[in-house]
Amino acid sequence: xxxxxxxxxxxxxxxxxxxxxxxxxxxxxxxxxxxxxxxxxxxxxxxxxxxxxxxxxxxxxxxxxxxxxxxxxxxxxxxxxxxxxxxxxxxxxxxxxxxxxxxxxxxxxxxxxxxxxxxxxxxxxxxxxxxxxxxxxxxxxxxxxxxxxxxxxxxxxxxxxxxxxxxxxxxxxxxxxxxxxxxxxxxxxxxxxxxxxxxxxxxxxxxxxxxxxxxxxxxxxxxxxxxxxxxxxxxxxx
Numbered sequence: 122x123x124x125x126x127x128x129x130x131x132x133x134x135x136x137x138x139x140x141x142x143x144x145x146x147x148x149x150x151x152x153x154x155x156x157x158x159x160x161x162x163x164x165x166x167x168x169x170x171x172x173x174x175x176x177x178x179x180x181x182x183x184x185x186x187x188x189x190x191x192x193x194x195x196x197x198x199x200x201x202x203x204x205x206x207x208x209x210x211x212x213x214x215x216x217x218x219x220x221x222x223x224x225x226x227x228x229x230x231x232x233x234x235x236x237x238x239x240x241x242x243x244x245x246x247x248x249x250x251x252x253x254x255x256x257x258x259x260x261x262x263x264x265x266x267x268x269x270x271x272x273x274x275x276x277x278x279x280x281x282x283x284x285x286x287x288x289x290x291x292x293x294x295x296x297x298x299x300x301x302x303x304x305x306x307x308x309x310x311x312x313x314x315x316x317x318x319x320x321x322x323x324x325x326x327x328x329x330x331x332x333x334x335x336x337x338x339x340x341x342x343x344x345x346x347x348x349x350x351x352x353x354x355x356x357x358x359x
């Protein structure tokens with residue numbers, strides 16, 4: 122058996138990005154949209170919804186909008202894209218139900234096993250821009266065994282604001298280097314490293330669907346690189 126990576130002895134908390142890293146947002150939204158509205162291109166709808174994510178957060182960061190939960194930003198984006206997909210007729214109940222698809226996202230096949238194994242050795246927590254209610258509903262439905270749920274909502278700042286990464290260390294009374302961010306996005310990991318956290322990249326080539334395979338080649342800077350959360354557990358001796 123390969124010895125655990127040396128960081129297994131110094132890191133105490135693993136903080137996880139959620140959308141794309143732990144759960145399959147694209148596949149989940151695509152499946153639900155196609156079930157509810159068979160005439161709609163679920164792939165295009167899911168990607169259009171996600172494409173509004175960063176611009177919506179930028180409106181909050183700029184001060185155009187006050188502090189806003191991701192649930193509410195998702196709804197703003199949804200209302201904006203519905204006419205483009207012939208769904209402007211949806212009533213309030215239908216829009217609310219569809220918006221809560223983000224609470225019903227399916228985990229990647231390796232996520233529950235990987236998290237369960239990692240939990241034996243480390244404290245595992247979310248660190249997501251998603252709000253607490255969303256993350257809690259998702260965890261309950263998907264069986265994600267978090268020790269703690271931390272969100273941008275706690276810090277009133279979205280990643281990659283340093284307040285989020287350093288906030289995890291503060292919550293657990295740890296030095297930044299005792300916390301590792303686990304994510305499928307290099308910009309998120311770069312933000313964490315800039316605050317002194319350790320970083321683990323998880324390959325999710327199908328994050329945007331089989332028609333839009335993502336480059337998951339190793340990039341310099343990350344402390345660990347794994348094909349899945351179970352592979353990460355192997356590397357950390359769990």
